[in-house]
Amino acid sequence: MMGAARVGKSSIISQFLYEKYLSRYKQTIEEMHRGEYELPDGSSLTLDILDTSGSYQFPAMRALSINTSGAFILVYAVDDEETWNEVERLREQIISVRGTRVPIVIVGNKADVAEEDRQIPFKVARSRALLEWGCGYAECSAKNNEGILTVFKQLLRQANIEYNLSPAVRRRRKSLPSYTGSPNPARANSAKYYLKRHSCSVQ
Numbered sequence: 001m002m003g004a005a006r007v008g009k010s011s012i013i014s015q016f017l018y019e020k021y022l023s024r025y026k027q028t029i030e031e032m033h034r035g036e037y038e039l040p041d042g043s044s045l046t047l048d049i050l051d052t053s054g055s056y057q058f059p060a061m062r063a064l065s066i067n068t069s070g071a072f073i074l075v076y077a078v079d080d081e082e083t084w085n086e087v088e089r090l091r092e093q094i095i096s097v098r099g100t101r102v103p104i105v106i107v108g109n110k111a112d113v114a115e116e117d118r119q120i121p122f123k124v125a126r127s128r129a130l131l132e133w134g135c136g137y138a139e140c141s142a143k144n145n146e147g148i149l150t151v152f153k154q155l156l157r158q159a160n161i162e163y164n165l166s167p168a169v170r171r172r173r174k175s176l177p178s179y180t181g182s183p184n185p186a187r188a189n190s191a192k193y194y195l196k197r198h199s200c201s202v203q
């Protein structure tokens with residue numbers, strides 16, 4: 001999950017995994033979250049979601065994220081044109097390292113803002129993402145908890161994963177203690193790891 005500072009990356013993850021809105025801003029350095037889903041056929045799907053910093057202070061972490069992630073959600077705020085420009089730059093950086101086939105979803109957050117405050121029209125962003133870039137696209141509001149599931153469904157679609165997440169169905173919730181072991185030693189010192197479980201269904 002990448003994008004400029006304060007666009008709402010952490011808020012989207014918080015709504016998706018924990019159904020909580022973060023109304024007070026706290027800058028992210030880097031955090032790993034995990035969503036685990038049991039599929040009806042008995043198999044399981046694990047989503048490791050890396051919440052990155054929007055700040056320019058951490059270029060090495062950003063490069064590592066680009067090198068190691070399997071798919072990308074690039075977030076901008078619909079009321080801030082500069083954050084859209086940052087999405088363009090990030091996408092270029094990602095495809096220069098990973099090529100054009102890596103799954104990317106472009107996400108316009110803060111869709112709840114007043115129409116006169118909006119700087120990026122939905123149609124412009126959507127056609128740019130879908131037609132020009134061949135990425136997925138979604139608008140959402142973490143504040144109002146609208147469109148959040150679509151963001152992650154789009155991601156699975158881009159990654160050619162056939163299952164649709166539907167956490168409301170047969171949800172089994174279990175908060176696990178903080179997880180300190182990391183499969184990636186490079187991240188172990190800097191990241192906080194959380195685990196969280198719930199189920200999903202196939203539509």
Ligand SMILES: Nc1nc2c(ncn2[C@@H]2O[C@H](COP(=O)(O)OP(=O)(O)OP(=O)(O)O)[C@@H](O)[C@H]2O)c(=O)[nH]1
Binds near residue numbers: 022027109
């Ligand atoms: N109006 C509105 N505000 C939002 C929305 N999502 C997040 N915010 C607010 O925007 C601010 C930044 O949200 P964060 O989720 O912390 O942003 P971030 O992208 O994780 O920021 P960094 O960790 O610094 O990169 C917070 O004050 C949130 O309450 C939204 O959908 N609508």
Ligand SMILES: [Mg+2]
Binds near residue numbers: 027028052053
């Ligand atoms: Mg954050």
